[in-house]
Amino acid sequence: MGKAQKTARRLIVHLGVQKTGSTGLQRHLQLNADALADRLILLTPEKGSPMRPLGRAAVAYSLAPAEKTARALEDALREVLVTLPDNDLPVLLSHENLAGAMPGNGGETALYPALPQITRIVRETAADFAVDFVIYTREMSNWKPSVWAQAVRTDGYARTLPDFLDETKALPAWDDLIARIENVIGAANIISVRLEDEPKDGHPGRLLLRHAGLPDAQIDALDPLDETANPRFNSGSTEFLRRLNEAALNPHARGKVVDLVARAQHLFTADTPSEGTL
Incomplete structure (x- = not known):
């Protein structure tokens, strides 16, 4: 009999998007990094880590999709993956900027137009892994004002909220974005989660951790996050x-x-x- 084929290592990519609770989720993961160490390899945008350049490369590609920026994104992801320990533990990679530029950043007014291509680049670059993607969404009437405030704070956006809402009034629903991603990588490889469905129990990212294979009892045993993030x-x-x-x-x-x-x-x-x- 031949040798059993080795199962590919799992890579769960949390794409964000911005202003859907990513900061709190990542702080919760880091708070419990030691408790999770025998179950998950955590990759979050810690200062000084190669995850920071990865986020910048995804935003740069989204604002100017081209061969050069695509190769830079591939290289940035390889720099992250090469840091992984040599074991079979599933990897949870979380970075909201992997979605690309949010509306209000760099003149972007559409709903993550480059995200389907970003998921394709990630999957092809991480071809040795079993890759799936998790994306959080948020009710648009709450999401847009929050995105505007963040764009003012971090991206130098100078227009008023009514101006921003006018610029983004043609944004489609989240279903349109998910459908565009599915058309590129297939429906089985993208999981959409509503932020409103997350339990407010001090464990942000519970639905993501469930998808990563942790049962509720193990999540409940983690230290809760007792502060408001971002x-x-x-x-x-x-x-x-x-x-x-x-x-x-x-x-x-x-x-x-x-x-x-x-x-x-x-x-x-x-x-x-x-x-x-x-």
């Missing part, structure tokens, strides 16, 4: 940064101002609490 700036702080963005300040200097605003939001409003948490 809270949205209050309205006064966001408006201050939006107007600052109109001045086209040097990016380094602007980053310093954003850090100051993050630490002193009370200076921009005395009465209004932070609007939302995502």
Whole structure:
């Protein structure tokens, strides 16, 4: 009898997208990294890790899809995969920027037009793995204002929320994005999860961990996350940064101002609490 064929190592790729709870999910994973170490290999965008360049390469490809940016994305993913320990544990890779540029970043106004091609590049580059993808969605009426606030904060977006909503009024529903991905990699390889279906029990990413093979009892035993991750700036702080963005300040200097605003939001409003948490 011949040797049994070795099963390919599993690679679960969490694509985000931005403003669907990815930061809290990743913090929860890192908080419990030791407890998960014998069950999952975790890859999140930690400072100094090759995951950071991977996210930047995906955004760059999405804004300018071409042979050069595609090769850069492939190379960035290989730099991540080469760091994996030599064992058979499933790998959970989580990076919201793998989805590409969100609306408001770099002039993007569509709903992740390059994401189907990004999933194809990832799957082909990780051909030795059994790859599947998980994408979180969020109700559009809540998602768009949160994306706008994040674009103002991190991407230098300078237009108002009504302007942003007008720019993105033609965005299709999430089903359209999922269908476009399925057309490229097949329906069996993409899992769509609604953020609203996540239990609010201190264990963000429960549905992702279930997909990775962890039973609820093991997830319940993990340390809960007891803080709000990546809270949205209050309205006064966001408006201050939006107007600052109109001045086209040097990016380094602007980053310093954003850090100051993050630490002193009370200076921009005395009465209004932070609007939302995502």
